[in-house]
Amino acid sequence: MICRHPSQGQKLDVAGLNEITVLIDRSETERTEVAMNSWSPGLDGPPHAHDAKEQNFLVTSGRGEVVIGKERFPAAPGDFFFVPAGVVHQTVNLNPDQRLDYFLFNAFLDGDKEGHASFADHIDKVKATRKEQATQQRADADVALAGRSAPGRRGLRVSLPASFAAGVVMISRDDTERCEAVAWHLAPGKVAKLAPDAAKEQTLFVFSGDGTLEVGGERTAVRPRSTVFVPRNTTAILSAGPTGGLEVVSFGSLVR
Numbered sequence: 001m002i003c004r005h006p007s008q009g010q011k012l013d014v015a016g017l018n019e020i021t022v023l024i025d026r027s028e029t030e031r032t033e034v035a036m037n038s039w040s041p042g043l044d045g046p047p048h049a050h051d052a053k054e055q056n057f058l059v060t061s062g063r064g065e066v067v068i069g070k071e072r073f074p075a076a077p078g079d080f081f082f083v084p085a086g087v088v089h090q091t092v093n094l095n096p097d098q099r100l101d102y103f104l105f106n107a108f109l110d111g112d113k114e115g116h117a118s119f120a121d122h123i124d125k126v127k128a129t130r131k132e133q134a135t136q137q138r139a140d141a142d143v144a145l146a147g148r149s150a151p152g153r154r155g156l157r158v159s160l161p162a163s164f165a166a167g168v169v170m171i172s173r174d175d176t177e178r179c180e181a182v183a184w185h186l187a188p189g190k191v192a193k194l195a196p197d198a199a200k201e202q203t204l205f206v207f208s209g210d211g212t213l214e215v216g217g218e219r220t221a222v223r224p225r226s227t228v229f230v231p232r233n234t235t236a237i238l239s240a241g242p243t244g245g246l247e248v249v250s251f252g253s254l255v256r
Contacts, residue, residue, distance in 0.1 A: 046133030068155025
């Protein structure tokens with residue numbers, strides 16, 4: 001089992017713009033990468049795009065905006081965003097005094113994973129470009145993006161409901177190439193079983209509450225921001241604690 005909290009992850013500085021805390025590295029999975037992304041106060045981040053992966057952001061603290069293509073969305077805790085591959089996007093932190101943090105889930109379109117062996121390797125290769133994109137506020141500061149038109153899929157914004165039944169679809173695989181997201185809300189003491197799936201890897205992110213997660217027979221206690229990776233063909237069991245309940249978002253990377 002891979003279970004990590006941001007206090008345990010590898011920290012990567014992206015040219016002073018943002019700090020990434022790696023939770024599940026691409027070197028550990030087939031098509032998945034997971035991190036916490038923390039943006040500096042008052043920052044207009046770099047407009048950029050990724051041709052080889054789809055991204056999901058779940059805001060955990062701070063306030064700002066997320067720009068996806070030609071659409072600009074407000075961003076606050078509980079807001080969830082889907083960014084299609086190839087679409088220019090940008091994170092804007094509107095608060096001059098507080099960082100904007102979100103859970104970052106990457107679903108790679110193929111096994112090459114951008115040609116970079118690890119998240120650290122990827123950041124090392126792109127951080128100079130990200131700095132230039134932020135300075136110029138132009139995605140085409142990356143020459144590979146200059147003049148390229150974005151594909152047809154649109155970015156999406158949904159909000160985590162304040163109250164919901166277990167198993168609410170946030171992002172459907174019908175709207176994506178390689179990923180999906182499902183929110184689970186368990187009342188205190190309740191249990192949910194996620195059946196093994198031969199087609200996808202899953203990442204379980206605890207948004208609030210506490211309890212236990214069991215993956216392939218291994219069990220661990222979880223708390224807010226705990227992240228648990230579930231390989232393909234593996235059963236996962238969610239158990240809410242006796243008092244506060246448990247809110248978990250399950251992100252799926254479609255391997256087949």
